Amino acid sequence: MSGRLAVVGLGAGSAGWVTPDASAALTEAEALYGYAGYLDRVPPRPGQSRHPSDNREEVARARAALEAAAAGVKVALVTAGDPGVFAMAAAVCEAIEHGPASWRALDVAMVPGVTAMLAVAARVGAPLGHDFCALSLSDNLKPWDTIERRLDAAAGAGFVLALYNPLSRARPWQLGAAFERLRRHLAGSTPVVFGRAIGRADERLIVTTLAEADPANADMSTLIIVGSATTRVITRDGLASLVYTPRTGELGP
Amino acid sequence: MSGRLAVVGLGAGSAGWVTPDASAALTEAEALYGYAGYLDRVPPRPGQSRHPSDNREEVARARAALEAAAAGVKVALVTAGDPGVFAMAAAVCEAIEHGPASWRALDVAMVPGVTAMLAVAARVGAPLGHDFCALSLSDNLKPWDTIERRLDAAAGAGFVLALYNPLSRARPWQLGAAFERLRRHLAGSTPVVFGRAIGRADERLIVTTLAEADPANADMSTLIIVGSATTRVITRDGLASLVYTPRTGELGP
Numbered sequence: 001m002s003g004r005l006a007v008v009g010l011g012a013g014s015a016g017w018v019t020p021d022a023s024a025a026l027t028e029a030e031a032l033y034g035y036a037g038y039l040d041r042v043p044p045r046p047g048q049s050r051h052p053s054d055n056r057e058e059v060a061r062a063r064a065a066l067e068a069a070a071a072g073v074k075v076a077l078v079t080a081g082d083p084g085v086f087a088m089a090a091a092v093c094e095a096i097e098h099g100p101a102s103w104r105a106l107d108v109a110m111v112p113g114v115t116a117m118l119a120v121a122a123r124v125g126a127p128l129g130h131d132f133c134a135l136s137l138s139d140n141l142k143p144w145d146t147i148e149r150r151l152d153a154a155a156g157a158g159f160v161l162a163l164y165n166p167l168s169r170a171r172p173w174q175l176g177a178a179f180e181r182l183r184r185h186l187a188g189s190t191p192v193v194f195g196r197a198i199g200r201a202d203e204r205l206i207v208t209t210l211a212e213a214d215p216a217n218a219d220m221s222t223l224i225i226v227g228s229a230t231t232r233v234i235t236r237d238g239l240a241s242l243v244y245t246p247r248t249g250e251l252g253p
Numbered sequence: 254m255s256g257r258l259a260v261v262g263l264g265a266g267s268a269g270w271v272t273p274d275a276s277a278a279l280t281e282a283e284a285l286y287g288y289a290g291y292l293d294r295v296p297p298r299p300g301q302s303r304h305p306s307d308n309r310e311e312v313a314r315a316r317a318a319l320e321a322a323a324a325g326v327k328v329a330l331v332t333a334g335d336p337g338v339f340a341m342a343a344a345v346c347e348a349i350e351h352g353p354a355s356w357r358a359l360d361v362a363m364v365p366g367v368t369a370m371l372a373v374a375a376r377v378g379a380p381l382g383h384d385f386c387a388l389s390l391s392d393n394l395k396p397w398d399t400i401e402r403r404l405d406a407a408a409g410a411g412f413v414l415a416l417y418n419p420l421s422r423a424r425p426w427q428l429g430a431a432f433e434r435l436r437r438h439l440a441g442s443t444p445v446v447f448g449r450a451i452g453r454a455d456e457r458l459i460v461t462t463l464a465e466a467d468p469a470n471a472d473m474s475t476l477i478i479v480g481s482a483t484t485r486v487i488t489r490d491g492l493a494s495l496v497y498t499p500r501t502g503e504l505g506p
Contacts, residue, residue: 020268020270093382
């Protein structure tokens with residue numbers, strides 16, 4: 001059986017962040033699967049079939065890619081960012097665990113990439129320079145109560161927070177509720193960064209504070225970083241501010 | 254003034270993970286600064302000066318790179334993984350904040366990369382497929398008590414944990430103490446992954462459980478992932494097991 005499946009992370013929006021391993025996996029593939037918006041970032045190649053799907057069909061997409069690989073096709077399943085961070089790698093593993101026994105014998109490889117929080121952090125300085133958490137605000141697959149408990153635990157223990165999937169048309173209130181929750185633990189002056197479509201032509205970066213943070217500045221293409229009590233902002237004449245979290249620092253009493 | 258500073262992440266060990274942006278920043282640089290072990294990963298280029306330093310001289314190295322940039326040199330400060338995750342970007346920001354005013358006027362750019370936890374996760378499946386924390390176990394720059402409180406908070410709230418800087422010759426007991434602490438919150442059957450030098454020729458991957466996890470399998474080149482209560486292991490005949498954390502799941506009572 002010659003089929004195989006590579007789950008490929010393109011990195012956040014910029015072509016400059018697509019790794020050589022990711023490029024090689026895309027070149028070698030006979031069939032590309034993925035959300036249509038991500039497939040659009042991959043240059044066409046003759047003889048390679050393309051199978052775009054809707055953004056919310058993650059398990060169906062994983063199964064379709066595995067079926068093709070099991071039939072002998074060299075498949076690349078394309079994701080933005082890193083496939084292992086709130087993306088397709090977990091959906092593929094879920095499908096393997098619950099699918100036919102033959103899928104466990106498949107050659108499956110995950111190709112890592114620059115996930116959104118690293119791209120946003122790099123643009124603004126080093127807000128993830130110390131201990132941090134990555135948390136999805138989507139309550140499609142877990143209860144909101146669990147998300148609140150994680151916000152409490154992370155902010156209370158001095159982790160910086162990277163918030164994925166902050167809101168969507170179907171989930172309009174979650175980011176505002178998360179900011180409210182975090183204000184119980186963190187001062188209003190805590191730095192907050194909104195990074196939208198980082199690396200793309202329509203990239204937008206906002207540095208603000210927890211007191212001023214406006215959920216209306218976010219959409220599903222936005223990654224939000226909420227600092228800890230030690231996160232600092234360096235203002236610079238005529239240049240963007242730098243936001244960073246020092247490598248030192250006690251949690252406090 | 255034509256000087257500038259790029260803080261460049263080479264990604265974890267493999268050349269296949271060096272992004273085009275990182276390669277371009279290295280090519281354009283007139284001077285390379287960095288830990289000697291990381292500079293060794295950059296092919297020599299005529300006319301480019303190299304300034305290797307010891308691993309523990311982070312602030313001195315940041316200052317030296319900033320001084321060179323302020324003097325008009327195009328500098329690349331080289332790190333492994335991502336510069337913003339337990340690496341040099343925060344040290345550079347610290348040096349800028351506390352350095353001469355002229356350093357605030359410098360052109361400084363962070364070039365993101367595939368940090369170790371993403372590389373280890375990709376090798377083994379998708380253990381970071383749901384909410385997770387990244388935590389340094391080094392108590393050189395923060396009290397051990399703060400680390401214990403963060404381990405408690407993260408494990409207690411159902412985050413997967415990625416542990417950086419697990420131990421060294423000067424800090425031999427920290428990883429064992431962290432496992433002991435985590436056993437208060439997590440079952441002995443919780444999956445644990447040791448990823449050493451991932452992407453390099455001497456790469457080594459161990460999948461075990463929290464009950465069996467042996468700190469002797471780690472060194473300073475090792476990244477450790479400790480699962481949550483929902484993390485699963487898929488065994489496969491003749492192939493490495495897949496470890497993943499489903500995208501679903503409640504925290505529980």
